[in-house]
Amino acid sequence: MNAIFKALNDETRRGILEMLRRRDMTAGEIAEAFHISKPSISHHLDLLKRADLVTSEKKGQFILYSLNTTIVDDILKWIITLKK
Amino acid sequence: MNAIFKALNDETRRGILEMLRRRDMTAGEIAEAFHISKPSISHHLDLLKRADLVTSEKKGQFILYSLNTTIVDDILKWIITLKK
DNA sequence: ATAATATTTAGATATTTGTCTAAATATTTA
DNA sequence: TAAATATTTAGACAAATATCTAAATATTAT
Numbered sequence A, B: 001m002n003a004i005f006k007a008l009n010d011e012t013r014r015g016i017l018e019m020l021r022r023r024d025m026t027a028g029e030i031a032e033a034f035h036i037s038k039p040s041i042s043h044h045l046d047l048l049k050r051a052d053l054v055t056s057e058k059k060g061q062f063i064l065y066s067l068n069t070t071i072v073d074d075i076l077k078w079i080i081t082l083k084k
Numbered sequence C: 001a002t003a004a005t006a007t008t009t010a011g012a013t014a015t016t017t018g019t020c021t022a023a024a025t026a027t028t029t030a
Numbered sequence D: 001t002a003a004a005t006a007t008t009t010a011g012a013c014a015a016a017t018a019t020c021t022a023a024a025t026a027t028t029a030t
Helices: A002-008 A011-020 A027-032 A038-050 A069-081 B002-008 B011-022 B027-032 B038-050 B069-081
Strands: A054-059 A062-067 B054-059 B062-067
Touching: A002 A011, A002 A038, A002 A069, A002 B002, A011 A027, A011 A038, A011 A054, A011 A062, A027 A038, A027 A062, A038 A054, A069 B069, B002 B011, B002 B038, B002 B069, B011 B027, B011 B038, B011 B054, B011 B062, B027 B038, B027 B062, B038 B054
Parallel strands: none
Antiparallel strands: A054 A062, B054 B062
16 A cells, blocks of 8 residues: 555656556657656656556567556555545 | 645555544544654644645644545545546 | 643654656667 | 667655654643
């Protein structure tokens, strides 16, 4: 849970998740959407991956990132416990 | 949304929310549950309050803290958009 | 009024974090 | 094989954060 909330505690990373919700994207495509250097985006993607919020798959010279909805369910579960 | 995820990005603060889910508690009672100084707990409570995740009410010389479930709903909504 | 209790505010410090540039790695194309 | 493209790794640095102790504020009890 720690890695998940750490990953969510950043506007850029939440933006990345919202984009990946629509379609899988390469690291480069994601970087273009933000006014931040590619190494910084790479770092954000690394944090999201460590939290298991995204997965990555090598496609030739590109790396395709996807949202991992399984983990999203785990967050939902935790939040819902607060309501019970 | 920023203040909310910032507030949730800490084990101690999440623990506080889980306790307040069961019953309202004074700052002192909350502090006793953690091996952290009272000023530190006070700081955590302040962050939770800024995120509107808890409310506080003065009861004599005590301050009673409560969970604000309205905001919990807002988090839920954001998480759920990731699944759509 | 004074002392005791509950909590916060102030100020300091070590750690974590987000960002950058430069360099390294991996893949594709000419 | 050499050049171009995509991405990450490494190293540096400023800003944010969690924690502490000491002091301040507010309330209750003697």
